[in-house]
Amino acid sequence: MLTRRSLIRSTAALTLASSLPLVPARAQTGPLRLEITEGVIEPLPFAVPRFIARNGGAADAAADITRVIAADLRGTGLFRQIPESAHISSVTAFDAPVQYNDWQAINAQALIVGEVEESGGRLIVRFRLFDVFSQQPLGEGLQFVGPREGWRRMAHNVADQVYERITGEGGYFDTRVVFIHEEGPKNARLKRLAIMDYDGANVQFLTDSRSLVLAPRFSPTGDRIIYTSYESGQPRVYLMDVATVTRRPLEAISAGDMSFSPRFTPDGGSVVFSMAQGGNTDIFRVSVGGGARTQLTSAPSIETAPSFSPDGSQMVFESDRTGGQQIYVMPAGGGEPQRISRGTGRYGTPVWSPRGDYIAFTKQEAGRFHIGVMRTNGSEERLLTASFLDEGPTWAPNGRVLMFTRETAGADGAPAVYSVDISGRNLQRVATPGMASDPSWSPRLT
Amino acid sequence: MRRSLYASTALHAVALVWVAFGDAVLRDSPEPEFEVTGVTLLSTAEFEALTTAVEPTPVAVQTSPAPAPRPAPTPEPDPEPAPPPEPEPEPAPQPEPMPPGEVTDTIAPPAPLSGAPDLPPDTTPTPRAADRIAPVPTPAPEEDVAVAPEATPETADPQPAETPVEQEEVAAPEEATTEIVTEAETPSGGPLGPIASIRPPTRPARPEPVETAAPAPQPDPAPAPEPEPEPAPEPDPLAAAIASAVADAVTDPAPPAQPSGPPLTSAAREGFRVAVSACWNVGSLSNEAQRTTVVVGFDMSREGRPVDGTLRLVSYEGGSQSAAQQAFEAARRAILRCGANGYGLPAESYDHWRQVELVFNPEGMRLR
Numbered sequence: 149m150l151t152r153r154s155l156i157r158s159t160a161a162l163t164l165a166s167s168l169p170l171v172p173a174r175a176q177t178g179p180l181r182l183e184i185t186e187g188v189i190e191p192l193p194f195a196v197p198r199f200i201a202r203n204g205g206a207a208d209a210a211a212d213i214t215r216v217i218a219a220d221l222r223g224t225g226l227f228r229q230i231p232e233s234a235h236i237s238s239v240t241a242f243d244a245p246v247q248y249n250d251w252q253a254i255n256a257q258a259l260i261v262g263e264v265e266e267s268g269g270r271l272i273v274r275f276r277l278f279d280v281f282s283q284q285p286l287g288e289g290l291q292f293v294g295p296r297e298g299w300r301r302m303a304h305n306v307a308d309q310v311y312e313r314i315t316g317e318g319g320y321f322d323t324r325v326v327f328i329h330e331e332g333p334k335n336a337r338l339k340r341l342a343i344m345d346y347d348g349a350n351v352q353f354l355t356d357s358r359s360l361v362l363a364p365r366f367s368p369t370g371d372r373i374i375y376t377s378y379e380s381g382q383p384r385v386y387l388m389d390v391a392t393v394t395r396r397p398l399e400a401i402s403a404g405d406m407s408f409s410p411r412f413t414p415d416g417g418s419v420v421f422s423m424a425q426g427g428n429t430d431i432f433r434v435s436v437g438g439g440a441r442t443q444l445t446s447a448p449s450i451e452t453a454p455s456f457s458p459d460g461s462q463m464v465f466e467s468d469r470t471g472g473q474q475i476y477v478m479p480a481g482g483g484e485p486q487r488i489s490r491g492t493g494r495y496g497t498p499v500w501s502p503r504g505d506y507i508a509f510t511k512q513e514a515g516r517f518h519i520g521v522m523r524t525n526g527s528e529e530r531l532l533t534a535s536f537l538d539e540g541p542t543w544a545p546n547g548r549v550l551m552f553t554r555e556t557a558g559a560d561g562a563p564a565v566y567s568v569d570i571s572g573r574n575l576q577r578v579a580t581p582g583m584a585s586d587p588s589w590s591p592r593l594t
Numbered sequence: 595m596r597r598s599l600y601a602s603t604a605l606h607a608v609a610l611v612w613v614a615f616g617d618a619v620l621r622d623s624p625e626p627e628f629e630v631t632g633v634t635l636l637s638t639a640e641f642e643a644l645t646t647a648v649e650p651t652p653v654a655v656q657t658s659p660a661p662a663p664r665p666a667p668t669p670e671p672d673p674e675p676a677p678p679p680e681p682e683p684e685p686a687p688q689p690e691p692m693p694p695g696e697v698t699d700t701i702a703p704p705a706p707l708s709g710a711p712d713l714p715p716d717t718t719p720t721p722r723a724a725d726r727i728a729p730v731p732t733p734a735p736e737e738d739v740a741v742a743p744e745a746t747p748e749t750a751d752p753q754p755a756e757t758p759v760e761q762e763e764v765a766a767p768e769e770a771t772t773e774i775v776t777e778a779e780t781p782s783g784g785p786l787g788p789i790a791s792i793r794p795p796t797r798p799a800r801p802e803p804v805e806t807a808a809p810a811p812q813p814d815p816a817p818a819p820e821p822e823p824e825p826a827p828e829p830d831p832l833a834a835a836i837a838s839a840v841a842d843a844v845t846d847p848a849p850p851a852q853p854s855g856p857p858l859t860s861a862a863r864e865g866f867r868v869a870v871s872a873c874w875n876v877g878s879l880s881n882e883a884q885r886t887t888v889v890v891g892f893d894m895s896r897e898g899r900p901v902d903g904t905l906r907l908v909s910y911e912g913g914s915q916s917a918a919q920q921a922f923e924a925a926r927r928a929i930l931r932c933g934a935n936g937y938g939l940p941a942e943s944y945d946h947w948r949q950v951e952l953v954f955n956p957e958g959m960r961l962r
Contacts, residue, residue, distance in 0.1 A: 185878045
């Protein structure tokens with residue numbers, strides 16, 4: 149009887165529990181929790197009203213600085229400028245409260261407000277960055293002081309700050325690029341060492357065109373350049389001081405030997421380079437101050453294009469020891485190289501990222517050239533470009549952007565410098581006064 | 595007859611000549627020239643604004659002035675020779691980089707708009723309460739009125755009292771002054787208006803879960819008259835079971851944080867998720883931030899909008915704190931931007947989405 153009763157009781161309870169509306173569901177007891185895994189990748193809209201000129205002498209500089217800041221940010225491909233004609237609010241005072249609603253209405257997500265003042269021949273540039281939808285400043289306001297002729301660098305500094313605060317990565321606008329300026333027909337090219345701002349402004353020449361020059365590289369501090377020159381009649385590595393434009397051979401080499409493809413070590417105290425001796429090419433290391441060179445590779449094949457990891461513990465280079473041109477990594481002090489390039493085709497000119505996470509390279513396959521990146525163990529290879537001839541990547545100091553040389557086909561083919569994001573987006577030509585090749589990106593100047 | 599005709603004609607001619615030329619000939623002085631003066635039409639509001647005291651506006655509030663520029667120790671730039679245009683050999687110019695601008699100081703943020711929270715202390719001097727000056731001289735009072743800080747009303751029609759009451763002199767506060775004392779000459783008094791907007795009250799705390807009170811013991815009914823003894827019926831097991839189950843169900847206390855209303859449907863949850871996704875832009879994030887998963891918590895208004903100031907980083911994983919901050923800011927922009935007009939969630943389920951935690955996982959978005 150008891151069993152039957154309890155059975156009936158249980159059945160009734162279950163029936164009630166499932167049918168009674170008195171008992172609310174207990175499915176959710178905490179906050180509503182959802183996972184977002186899909187987003188969008190698009191340039192972030194920003195507005196930069198013309199900087200306010202505090203006095204008459206700063207009017208032109210204010211306009212120029214605003215223009216350069218906007219160009220820097222637009223050029224990254226990560227930001228989209230909202231034209232001034234679309235602005236609802238006008239910024240009339242640097243300290244005026246921000247009309248966030250007006251900027252939200254035009255979908256500006258970041259707002260840059262600034263002013264320029266001239267005082268005693270020097271410029272004072274102040275700026276603030278605002279997150280429009282959060283209605284709060286992003287970081288503190290900053291001011292830069294410098295001579296009037298340094299207005300471009302101050303503008304680049306402002307843009308660097310904005311870039312850094314939004315992306316979380318260091319900017320690369322206050323940088324310079326050393327490259328080979330080329331003139332003349334393809335069969336009689338004149339080449340000169342030149343230097344410019346990263347955006348192509350302030351081009352200056354470091355050498356004349358009497359001697360062929362190749363492959364310049366900045367030192368880690370940006371004050372010296374090392375390059376290959378035929379000044380003595382044979383390829384030889386030279387060291388140049390950027391400030392004084394004085395140069396000297398890195399070291400004495402024997403007649404018939406050739407030194408080329410130099411690159412500084414991360415501490416700037418030494419240089420690694422390739423030397424061809426007796427028909428064989430190996431990689432050597434020598435102190436910038438002189439002294440005996442150290443041979444790092446020893447193989448009957450061609451080893452060249454060395455590049456160090458940022459911590460200086462490893463070196464990547466290209467070698468044809470297995471027949472085709474491939475990329476190898478070895479300990480900086482010497483040791484057994486490990487091949488990391490495993491795809492089809494030929495790999496060359498490897499360059500270690502300043503962040504240490506990737507190695508950029510040139511790849512030749514099926515009659516086309518590519519600029520690509522891979523992890524330092526050779527995984528996650530990703531080709532970023534494809535053309536008749538792409539080669540010689542160089543990293544921006546933040547490790548997110550690459551510059552390289554692209555040459556067009558045909559008798560009238562000409563080299564030019566291009567840049568691309570390591571995601572493969574934002575491929576664009578860098579403004580140069582003429583034909584240009586072999587770029588090398590400097591570190592941040594400030 | 596003809597004579598009168600001639601006389602009339604002559605008189606008319608003289609009248610016409612007088613009308614035509616008499617004013618010019620006989621006027622003894624030219625008319626005074628008018629002086630044209632521009633006037634401005636003022637509305638009532640504008641007139642009142644002009645006649646009232648100028649009050650400090652919130653825009654003028656400045657937390658602290660920007661620091662004065664100090665001379666930068668940057669060396670003077672070396673002269674930069676112009677680059678030769680010809681490719682012929684020539685000496686290389688000085689490639690000295692442009693003199694750098696140096697970061698000198700940080701600048702205090704601007705004052706937020708009036709009404710925003712966290713207003714900085716108002717440093718604007720408060721205007722002194724100005725004395726009023728009568729536009730026209732006040733006629734002399736009929737009798738001297740003593741000046742007293744407190745007004746003493748005039749006693750109405752003093753009636754002879756049984757006990758003689760000492761008559762108080764009529765007194766009134768000073769209404770006018772004979773000179774204007776600027777605020778620079780006197781210490782300022784209290785502020786005319788609020789120094790800062792009143793901070794909106796914080797969100798009321800959620801009510802503590804109330805323990806369901808146990809049903810009060812029912813008073814025992816009055817003893818009914820003893821029924822006639824009759825054979826007790828056999829208790830129906832089904833009815834007893836139902837009664838017991840109902841009693842259990844009714845007395846089962848509700849959980850403390852139990853949301854009311856129907857739960858969100860899958861479609862509503864998916865719509866919410868997709869709406870936020872549409873604004874989540876990871877393109878401008880660093881590589882490290884693109885490897886960082888952040889959990890953002892916030893409150894929602896009944897209109898389905900995120901409540902300002904409640905967005906917070908609950909947790910993160912996969913990156914550094916700096917990267918998490920960048921990822922959080924991108925997530926915050928997404929939530930606020932796409933939620934500006936509300937997420938269109940069902941109001942009857944408000945308790946289910948009053949508080950939200952969104953997990954932004956960019957794993958599938960990296961370097962795509």
